[in-house]
Structures are given as structure tokens and as C-alpha cells.
Amino acid sequence: MALLDVQNLSIRFGGLQAVDQFHIAVEQGQLYGLIGPNGAGKTTVFNMLTGVYKPTSGTILLDGVDITGKNNVQISKMGIxxxxxxxxxxxxxxVLDNVKVGLHNQVKCGLFTNILRLPGDYKTEKKMNEKAMQLLEVFGLQDDVKLRARNLPYGKQRKLEIARALATNPRLLLLDEPAAGMNPNETAELMQTIRLIRERFQMTILLIEHDMRLVSGICERLTVLNFGSVLCEGETSAVLRDPEVVKAYLGE
Amino acid sequence: MALAAKWKNMRASTRKKLLMLGGMLVVFAILQLLLSLDLLSNQIQSWLVPCCYNIILAVSLNLTVGILGELSLGHAGFMCVGAFVGAFVSKYFDTVNPDLSAWIRLPLALVLGGIVAGLFGLIVGVPVLRLNGDYLAIVTLAFGEIIWNLFNVTRVSLDNGSFRVGVGGTGLSNLSADAVPLVDGSLGITSVPRLGKGGFAIAFVLAFLTVLLVMNLIHSRTGRAIKAIRDNRIAAESIGINITKYKLIALVVSAFLAGIAGVLYAHNAGQAVATQADYGYVMSINILVFVVLGGMGSTLGSMIAAVVLTILPEWLRFLSDYRMLIYAVVLIGMMLVNGSPAIKAVVDRGRQVVKQKIKNLFIRQPKKEA
Structure with a gap:
């Protein structure tokens, strides 16, 4: 059974059918790409998967559990x-605190323990520091822990955001245009990072991307979205050669 | 040596906290010494407790405005609740049982004042904090005005051991001859037992605890969640932080502390009279000025601004008519100095030099001998 199984997912904003009958099946451990021209509804799909928007119809199953219509806090706890x-x-x-906020739901420690600095506070703080440092080391951010997040260079900010997402201990990681605004070198480095995450954490990754080099380089399967509905899906190389897909991207 | 190593291994926030609290203790010790030697003028003595409760007000409002990032324009309203509840508790016990030790009466007044103010924070926060935007500012502004007006018309009398409560009008009817008015409408609660000689010590302990607890809160799991909401609500939600819960925690803690400051305020004045100047929006804005001038989000800044701006208008009294004019100029000056990168650079450089000098004190001397 697929880790993420979405059927007939649709959402309507007033008169606009933003996403229509979307479906996707992402297997455990897969690196899956969601592509499509601007305005196709890719980010809207992400927003429905993470509970920011409630879909008008359809079902989302995460590891067989129905998460449709749950709010984003619940969905985060369930592993997306x-x-x-x-x-x-x-x-x-x-930088360190950014990751520690990501660990928020991984530890238990209430308001009074925090305010009164009871022993539990020191214990959880130590645990969080260790976990956060481990994550930051994976991304090569261990020397920047004291910097404010806003002062990081762009590429590192991207990495920090991924590190923070991983800190919530997810089963499925959604990356929304991770290579946006990056130069070819940074993109190449990002591809390495994504591969690394996948191996290191046995992570299932679904990503939206426009950079075809990245998509063809690391994604195993693709789904193409156009005007809110699925245009085609399949193995990466096959999809990218599909004349319908080329038409949607480049016109006739 | 072991201590030095421990100092190095501490969280930076813990070091900062200990330095601040240590500084507070030093200032307190000096003032207390001068006080016991009777070297402080009456005027200066009268500033001590106000400085303390203004520190509490500023540090607690900073929690809402600087750390949570929501604008509250009714902090004096929470203070008003604390002042009246605290004054009421004290007055009641003083009336019923004058022999009751202040060691029991005052803590009870403080705790109850704080809790009821916190409850009001909850009542205001539950509906408002579910919304995003400037709604909290609007609602707290209204709340602050409503609450002092409400206390202004409330009457409570103790008649043969039972409470008689009424709102508005000229008074409660059918009271027996020996009824004692506790809260008397626009006259408020009068002859509340004062703090007395140890007032400054009590007020200082409360301010000290406030700073300690708020610093602990800010640099903890809960505090990080609150700051995350301030920095980016959408991202905070996406990593599973319950927005409403943490906003409420910040507001309720802030209201609780404002309530405690209110209790101090009433016991220092010996009365709780609901007036615009004491508890209306003017006071709320004054507290906000402490926070904004201190640099939003900075506990130390809030404290310093609270102390300076408590003393300044009093100290400028000799200027009589020009007092508020000078005060305004000073405010603008502080604002400019605070935000200016040029001055920040100078301060940073100064800090570096001092740091180096301190380091040299410990390190270079043996080299010179050799």
C-alpha cells in the first residue's frame, strides 16, 4: 500500500475550480515529483495535503489513515x-532555535516546568539541543547555529527550512520548489542534499519543482498537473517525453 | 575554575539572565543600604516602589507586544483588575480581622489579584486571539476603558457579615447602620493597608521574580513557540504549533503579572480609585511607551525604559510648566538614539573595547612579568 494515497481530490474557491479530481500514490521511500506550469494548482495540492485548505471533495490517506479535513497541526503530528x-x-x-521549534512536538514539557526551570526543563532542553545539532550537522549548518536565521545566505536558508521540517520527525516530506531562485551550482548541491536526506532518514519525499535538471536528476516518478487536473503520470523519463506534457509547458 | 567552566558552558540566554538579575540585586542592595542609612530624600524614596511596579508592567507587556507580537492597548485594564481585587482582599481582611498578619494578607491579595487579572486575560483572549490581525489592539483598548468605568460605579458593602453588591446610583439602599463600605463607587477603595517600611523590598522581590520568570519563559520550549508565531504564523502552524494555545499563554501570563503590579500600585497608594489617569488608556499607552522605547522584545530595555521614564517626569517637576515639553523631547531623543545604526555601532565598539580590557586584566599580566 502507498504511504500517501490521494483520490479524487478537488477544491473550489468560489467560481474557480482550482484542483479537480487530483490523484497520486507515493510509495514508501519514493522520491516523487509534482510538476506543471505556473498556476496549475501544485501548491494548492500541498496546502490541502497539509491541512491549510479543506478540500471540497476527495480523500487523503496517509499510511491507510484518513487525514482529509484535519487541521495543519494535527497533520503535522501525524507525520507530514x-x-x-x-x-x-x-x-x-x-538557527538553532529554528530547529528546536521544529522539535516542539517531539518532547513533552509544560509551561510551569519551563517557567520554574524544573529538572524536566533542563532534560528536554539538553535532548532538543543534541537532536537539533545532529540535524544541523547533516546540513552543514553546525557553524551557524548562533546566527539569526535572516542573516543566513539564501542557500543555507533553504537547508535550514528543510532541517526544521525534518525536526518534526515526519514520514512524508513535501518540498515546495526547493530550487527556486538558486543558481546551477546551488541546485546541484541541493540535489545532493535531497539524496542525502532520503538515504539518511529513509524519507519519502514529494516535491514541486520547475527546474527540469533537478526533476530529471532525482525524481523517480512524476505527476504533471495542468489547469488543476492531472495531465499524466509515470516514470520520469517517460513523462518528460510525453508530447502532451511538452505542449503544456512550451505551447504548440 | 570550575565556576568559570560552568559559566562558559551555559546557554547564552542563561548568562544574560544571570547578569541582569545580578545587576538588579546590586542596585537593590545599594538602594537598600542608602535607605537604611536614611540617605535618600523623601522624593527619591517615593520613586522606589513605582519603579518596581512599572518594571513589572513593562516586562509583562513586553511579553505580549515584543515576544508574541500582538498589540495590546489595555494593559492598564488588567492592572486595574489586579488593583481592585488586591485592594478589596486587603481591605476586607483589615476590616474583618485587623490582627491578621500582613505576611498572610499581602501574598493572598497578590495571588488573587494576579489570578483574577489572568482570568480576564483569558476572557479577552479566547475569542480575540483566534483571529489574525489587529483585533487584539481594538478589543483590549475597549476592555481597558470598560473595566475602570465598571469599577467606578461598583459598590460593595459589608453588612453584618454579608456582602451587598450594587452598580451605579447613589448608594446601596436598606443598609444597616453599622454597614462598612468596602468599594464605594467613584470614591473607590480607600484606606487600604499600605506597604509600609518594607515596601521597597517587597516590590523589588516581585519585580525580580517577574524578570526571572519572564526570562525563563522566553528562553524555553514555550517561549520559542510564542516567538515562532510572531515571526511566521504559517510556518509555526506547519510544524504543529497550536497557535491559539500559545497566544493565550502569553496573554494570560502577561495579564497575571499586570494584575500583580496593580496590587502593588494600590497598596503603595493606599487606595484604589478608578480614574482615567490611573487605569485608562493613558496609562496603557505609558506602559507601551516603556516597551517601545526599550526596544520591543528586549526585557532589559523594557526595564531600563520603565525606570528612566518613571523617574524622569518626577525629576523634571522643577521645570513646572515646561515639564511635559522636555519629557516629550527626551522621548523623541531616546527613540532616535535607540534606532540609530550609527549609535549602535559606537556602542558595539565600546563593548568590544571593554570586553578586551577585561580579558587583558586576566590574561596579559603574567606575560609582562616574563
Whole structure:
């Protein structure tokens, strides 16, 4: 059974059918790409998967459990984490704290334990620091822990956002245009990072991307979205040669 | 040596906290010494407790405005609740049982004042904090105005051991001759037992605890969640942070502390009279000025601004008519100095030099001998 199984997912904003009868099946451990021209509804699909939008109809199964219509906090706890197209970090907080916020639901420690600095506070704080440092080391950010997130260079901000998403201990990681705004070198490095995450954490990854080099380089399967509905799906190389897909991207 | 190593291994936030609290203790010790030697003028003595409760107000409002990032324009409203509840508790016990030790009466007043103010924070927060935007500012502004007006018309009398409560009008009817008015409408609660000689010590302990607890809160799991909401709500939600819960925690803690400051305020003045100047939006804005001038989000800044801006208008009294004019100029000056990168650079450089000098004190001397 697929880790993520979506059937007939649709959403309507007033008169606009943003996504129509979307379906996708992502297997455990797969690196799956979701592509399509601008405005096709890719990010809207992500927003429905993470509970930001409630779909008008359809079902989303995560490992066989129906998560349709749950809110984003519940879905985060159930194991879907995401990054954003326009990076959304906690800019005024340190790099380390950004990851520690990601670990929020991995530890238990209440308000009074925090305020009164009971022993539990020191214990969880130590645990969080260790876990956060491990994650930051994977991304080569261990020397920047004290910097404010806003002062990181662009490429590192992307990495930090992924590290923060991984800190929530997800089963499925959604990356929304991770290579947006990157130069070819940075993109190549990002591809390495994504491969690394997948091996290191046995992570299932679904990503939206426009950069075809990245898509053809690392994705195993693709789904192409056009005007809100699925145009085609299949093995990466086959999909990218499909004349319908070429038409949707380049016109006739 | 072991201590030095421990100091190095501490979280940076913990080091900062200990330095701040240590600084507070030093200032307190000096002032207390001068006080016991009777070297402080009456005027200066009268500033001590106000400085403390203004520190509490500023640090607690900073939690809402600087850390949570929501604008609250009714902080004085929470303070008002604390002042009246605290004054009421004290007055009641003073009336019923004058022999009751202040060691029991005052803590009870403080705790109850804080809790009821916190409850009001909850009542205001539950509907409002579910929304995004400037709604909290609007609602707290209204709340602050409503609450002091409400206390202004409330009457409570103790008549043969039972409470008689009424709102508005000229008074409660059918009271027996020996009824004692506790809350008397626009006259408020009068002759509340004062703090007395140890007032400054009590107020300082409360301010100290406030700073300690708020710093602990800010640099903890809960505090990080609150700051995450401030920095990026959507991202905070996406990593599973319950937005409403943490917003409420910040507001309720902030209201609780404002309530405690209110209790201090009433016991320092010896009365709780609901007036615009004491508890209306003017006061709320004053507290907000502490926070904004101190640099939003900075506990130390809030404290310093609270102390300076408590003393300044009093100290400028000799200027009589020009007092508020100078005060305004100073405010603008502080604002400019605070935000200016040029001055920040100078301060940073100064800090580096001082740091180096301190380091040299410990390190270079043995080299010179050799």
C-alpha cells in the first residue's frame, strides 16, 4: 500500500475550480515529483495535503489513515512536514532555535516546568539541543547555529527550512520548489542534499519543482498537473517525453 | 575554575539572565543600604516602589507586544483588575480581622489579584486571539476603558457579615447602620493597608521574580513557540504549533503579572480609585511607551525604559510648566538614539573595547612579568 494515497481530490474557491479530481500514490521511500506550469494548482495540492485548505471533495490517506479535513497541526503530528515556496523561517530567532521549534512536538514539557526551570526543563532542553545539532550537522549548518536565521545566505536558508521540517520527525516530506531562485551550482548541491536526506532518514519525499535538471536528476516518478487536473503520470523519463506534457509547458 | 567552566558552558540566554538579575540585586542592595542609612530624600524614596511596579508592567507587556507580537492597548485594564481585587482582599481582611498578619494578607491579595487579572486575560483572549490581525489592539483598548468605568460605579458593602453588591446610583439602599463600605463607587477603595517600611523590598522581590520568570519563559520550549508565531504564523502552524494555545499563554501570563503590579500600585497608594489617569488608556499607552522605547522584545530595555521614564517626569517637576515639553523631547531623543545604526555601532565598539580590557586584566599580566 502507498504511504500517501490521494483520490479524487478537488477544491473550489468560489467560481474557480482550482484542483479537480487530483490523484497520486507515493510509495514508501519514493522520491516523487509534482510538476506543471505556473498556476496549475501544485501548491494548492500541498496546502490541502497539509491541512491549510479543506478540500471540497476527495480523500487523503496517509499510511491507510484518513487525514482529509484535519487541521495543519494535527497533520503535522501525524507525520507530514513541508517547506514553502517563498522561504518561511523564524527570521528573528537563531538557527538553532529554528530547529528546536521544529522539535516542539517531539518532547513533552509544560509551561510551569519551563517557567520554574524544573529538572524536566533542563532534560528536554539538553535532548532538543543534541537532536537539533545532529540535524544541523547533516546540513552543514553546525557553524551557524548562533546566527539569526535572516542573516543566513539564501542557500543555507533553504537547508535550514528543510532541517526544521525534518525536526518534526515526519514520514512524508513535501518540498515546495526547493530550487527556486538558486543558481546551477546551488541546485546541484541541493540535489545532493535531497539524496542525502532520503538515504539518511529513509524519507519519502514529494516535491514541486520547475527546474527540469533537478526533476530529471532525482525524481523517480512524476505527476504533471495542468489547469488543476492531472495531465499524466509515470516514470520520469517517460513523462518528460510525453508530447502532451511538452505542449503544456512550451505551447504548440 | 570550575565556576568559570560552568559559566562558559551555559546557554547564552542563561548568562544574560544571570547578569541582569545580578545587576538588579546590586542596585537593590545599594538602594537598600542608602535607605537604611536614611540617605535618600523623601522624593527619591517615593520613586522606589513605582519603579518596581512599572518594571513589572513593562516586562509583562513586553511579553505580549515584543515576544508574541500582538498589540495590546489595555494593559492598564488588567492592572486595574489586579488593583481592585488586591485592594478589596486587603481591605476586607483589615476590616474583618485587623490582627491578621500582613505576611498572610499581602501574598493572598497578590495571588488573587494576579489570578483574577489572568482570568480576564483569558476572557479577552479566547475569542480575540483566534483571529489574525489587529483585533487584539481594538478589543483590549475597549476592555481597558470598560473595566475602570465598571469599577467606578461598583459598590460593595459589608453588612453584618454579608456582602451587598450594587452598580451605579447613589448608594446601596436598606443598609444597616453599622454597614462598612468596602468599594464605594467613584470614591473607590480607600484606606487600604499600605506597604509600609518594607515596601521597597517587597516590590523589588516581585519585580525580580517577574524578570526571572519572564526570562525563563522566553528562553524555553514555550517561549520559542510564542516567538515562532510572531515571526511566521504559517510556518509555526506547519510544524504543529497550536497557535491559539500559545497566544493565550502569553496573554494570560502577561495579564497575571499586570494584575500583580496593580496590587502593588494600590497598596503603595493606599487606595484604589478608578480614574482615567490611573487605569485608562493613558496609562496603557505609558506602559507601551516603556516597551517601545526599550526596544520591543528586549526585557532589559523594557526595564531600563520603565525606570528612566518613571523617574524622569518626577525629576523634571522643577521645570513646572515646561515639564511635559522636555519629557516629550527626551522621548523623541531616546527613540532616535535607540534606532540609530550609527549609535549602535559606537556602542558595539565600546563593548568590544571593554570586553578586551577585561580579558587583558586576566590574561596579559603574567606575560609582562616574563
Amino acid at each position: 512536514a513541508r517547506t514553502f515556496q517563498n522561504i518561511r523561517l523564524f527570521n528573528e530567532m537563531s
